[in-house]
Amino acid sequence: MKIKLGLIFLFILINSFYAQKSSVQIKVDDEEVLLPAMDKYGLSFIPVKSLEEILGGQTLYNSSAKKIEIKFPSYIVKFTLNNQFMVVTSQKDGKQEIIQIPVATLPGKDDILIPLRYTAGILSKSSGRKITLPGVEEMIAESKEESRETEVEIKNEIPEEENKEEVEIAENEKNVTTKENVNYDISSIRFDVKANGTLIRLNSSKTFNKFSQSISDGKLFLNIVGLTLNEDKINSTEPSGLIKKISAKNQESNSRIEFLLDEGYSTSEAIKEKNGKELLITVHNKIFSGTASAKDIERWKFDTIILDAGHGGKDPGAIGINGAKEKDINLAITLKLGELIEKNLEDVKVIYTRASDKFVELYKRGKIANEKNGNLFISIHCNSTKQKPTHLNGFEVYLLRPGRTREAIEIAQMENSVIKYEDNPKRYQELTDENFILVTMAHSSFMKYSENFADLLTKQFEGNNDLQSGGVKQAGFYVLVGASMPSVLVESGYLSNKKNAAYLSSKEGQSDVAESVFNAIKKFKENYDKDLNGK
Numbered sequence: 001m002k003i004k005l006g007l008i009f010l011f012i013l014i015n016s017f018y019a020q021k022s023s024v025q026i027k028v029d030d031e032e033v034l035l036p037a038m039d040k041y042g043l044s045f046i047p048v049k050s051l052e053e054i055l056g057g058q059t060l061y062n063s064s065a066k067k068i069e070i071k072f073p074s075y076i077v078k079f080t081l082n083n084q085f086m087v088v089t090s091q092k093d094g095k096q097e098i099i100q101i102p103v104a105t106l107p108g109k110d111d112i113l114i115p116l117r118y119t120a121g122i123l124s125k126s127s128g129r130k131i132t133l134p135g136v137e138e139m140i141a142e143s144k145e146e147s148r149e150t151e152v153e154i155k156n157e158i159p160e161e162e163n164k165e166e167v168e169i170a171e172n173e174k175n176v177t178t179k180e181n182v183n184y185d186i187s188s189i190r191f192d193v194k195a196n197g198t199l200i201r202l203n204s205s206k207t208f209n210k211f212s213q214s215i216s217d218g219k220l221f222l223n224i225v226g227l228t229l230n231e232d233k234i235n236s237t238e239p240s241g242l243i244k245k246i247s248a249k250n251q252e253s254n255s256r257i258e259f260l261l262d263e264g265y266s267t268s269e270a271i272k273e274k275n276g277k278e279l280l281i282t283v284h285n286k287i288f289s290g291t292a293s294a295k296d297i298e299r300w301k302f303d304t305i306i307l308d309a310g311h312g313g314k315d316p317g318a319i320g321i322n323g324a325k326e327k328d329i330n331l332a333i334t335l336k337l338g339e340l341i342e343k344n345l346e347d348v349k350v351i352y353t354r355a356s357d358k359f360v361e362l363y364k365r366g367k368i369a370n371e372k373n374g375n376l377f378i379s380i381h382c383n384s385t386k387q388k389p390t391h392l393n394g395f396e397v398y399l400l401r402p403g404r405t406r407e408a409i410e411i412a413q414m415e416n417s418v419i420k421y422e423d424n425p426k427r428y429q430e431l432t433d434e435n436f437i438l439v440t441m442a443h444s445s446f447m448k449y450s451e452n453f454a455d456l457l458t459k460q461f462e463g464n465n466d467l468q469s470g471g472v473k474q475a476g477f478y479v480l481v482g483a484s485m486p487s488v489l490v491e492s493g494y495l496s497n498k499k500n501a502a503y504l505s506s507k508e509g510q511s512d513v514a515e516s517v518f519n520a521i522k523k524f525k526e527n528y529d530k531d532l533n534g535k
């Protein structure tokens, strides 16, 4: 019992330290008035209802919505509990102005407590009564007919202690602090342009709880509940990709961003990331929806294949049981495959991430692919196991997705480990399941095509006696992350398997693999062209 009492006492002590009941003397017109107040953060918070008589307004408290309004002849001023916005509505034309104050309102008894210092200016203007705060000789009381653009001085942080001598309300522009100094929840927006659309990233200091997005009439509407936007910063961000114009606005209890979209958009989706503090919205284009315009078809027609021979230069890749280096086999297959494409698919250009024995960083391979606007990215490798020899054998195709089996994860780790040869391995974000959400979102509209190609490819090996088809698997390969196009990674066979190693080291074996991949590409292109033309 003693402990309990002690705790209660401590609670009261702490509470009174942070919020103390007091009073504040102000002048309304020329009359001295004493208002009940609560001191917190060194500020005087006053109950809205206490202003009723002295300013000649009428208050209405809505207990379920936790809102209070004070109605003056020309304006209605509305406050919401625990909220940093005051809404001023003109009685004349219904025009609304939302003003942000640096601290949130506090609960009162069937009332809301507002920080006097930050609301006095607006209350003066809205009521037409001159409010003078203590320590300040002259206060503003602009005519209610005048422009309402003047803002109350806004401080960046909650003041530790209020120095009453310094209290002043901004009257002219010199004293108006820019909105950027206020602590907004959402202060930045970024756009990533991908082959399949545009990714919008919003970062917040608080967690995104409720949000919704919808597309209509060429506009994407995003509503975020309970978070404030840095309107100026967001509105001045340069739009790119499918986004043509941005218009951000704080509203009473939510914030809203309108994105004007370029023609050629199709769908949109939104997810939370980074512990809920990043909101990602994708706006997909029509490229793979079968409704692309003639211009898009021209732009996206299947005319470029990126061939990526794994490893190279100082990075040998796996070493075969027969001493063969993976990098050499990869390059031989890749060059043969490129030759077949160039010879047989006249309108398709081949881009090699490397055409000789040289080292190319993983991220650069994806970059090359994107810069050359590839329609398909094929990374060619050979598999291996720690234990040699192995009975494991065969051809496997990998899609970029979280690894589901121990073997798949190990293979991805092995292939990814080549970043140790790179100058800045830290550039690669670890492919945790969480990061995969992002990656797969960026890849979502062409994942269908990656799967499609992987299926065609694995079928090519079904009748191959030297390399059995190991089927389509999935794992997180860094080299596939960067390529914004349908992409697969091929493990041609096991260099730790005697039979596979001998076959893959032979000219015949290399040609066989190249031919099988080529046949799959040919079929894939046929399907792709049909889809793109919407047939």
Ligand SMILES: [Zn+2]
Binding pocket: 310, 311, 317, 318, 326, 381, 382, 415
């Ligand atoms: Zn490899």
